Amino acid sequence: MTARFHCAQALAADSALLLPPGAARHVQVLRLQPGDAITLFDGQGGEYAATVERMGRSEVAVQVGAHAAVEREAPRAVRLAVGMPANERMDWLVEKATELGVAEIQPLMTAHGVLRLNAERAEKKRAHWEAIAIAACEQCGRNRVPLIHPVLTLEAWLRQVGPATDGRRFVLSLADGTRRIAEAAAEPGAGPAWVLSGPEGGLGTAEEQAAMAQGFVPLTLGSRVLRAETAALAALVGLAGG
Structure with missing residues (x-):
């Protein structure tokens, strides 16, 4: 190539x-x-x-x-909303999610997250992650760069997306997740799907409940406990297909 x-x-x-x-x-x-x-x-x-x-x-x-007119996008558009993992793990997540076909990434500050950014640092990080996504597209052959949204708190982001009942919103849950990812992937629906995933330690109970109140359906990835970045990528692959 x-x-x-x-x-x-x-x-x-x-x-x-x-x-x-x-x-x-x-x-x-x-x-x-x-x-x-x-x-x-x-x-x-x-x-x-x-x-x-x-x-x-x-x-x-x-x-x-x-x-x-060559496209190498995933069969289904999946948007990741992720509680930012610490250190270089967010960089790794952005790179691998881009390679795996993510459509958008929403970085979030959550209750259990250790990464806290003021406005200036948050914009620098967003630009840094955008550059990582571009480099990943150059490497993997994608011709559409995923959108990297500005950093928000989970509370602010949930207000922004508002309520929905289209069944295309999912939250990874250790406590309430009973529906497996394969079941969610098999459900009809051509529109983009949102996957909300927590940082190290996961989302707090109140955070999960707030997400479910906005139409997010709790999902489980199985009995094993995965790292924050691994869980987000596993959900992406499971829902996007191809």
Whole structure:
């Protein structure tokens, strides 16, 4: 597979382009040369064949070729709302969830979570996770970058999503989860599904009850106790399919 690069700006077939700084640095790190073939995508769907035309000290000029309507998305769109695990585990979760086809990620501050962020740090973290998701798309072949939402408290996020009765909202529960993930995956419904997953230690009882009051159905992943990041990914794979 040719090297793949994300371009935030809209792409067009048969056009000349200066790569954005991040992609240009990546081309230089890979020691690509004029005439080398690359693949570009802008997140709007599909990908473009392209050729490196010129290498400068900080600029890389390319010629954009034909567009290919290639999609590698999961059969079902799954959105993860996750109580942020500590240290580098959230980075790992974002990377692997992107590879596995997540549509959106909502980072949450919860009662048992150890990660607390003020507004400035929260935005820096969101931008950092977005860069991780872009790099994962470049690596795995996805042409649509999952949306990384701004960090919210669980309470604020539940107010934002509001109540629903469409059956496409799930919360991973150690206490109340009786429906298994396979059963939820087999249920009809083509719309996107939300999966709410807690941090280390899980969600508090009051938090689970607040989620269920907004239409979240409790799910279990089985008898084993999984790490926070593993549980979120297991639910993603189980619901997304493919």
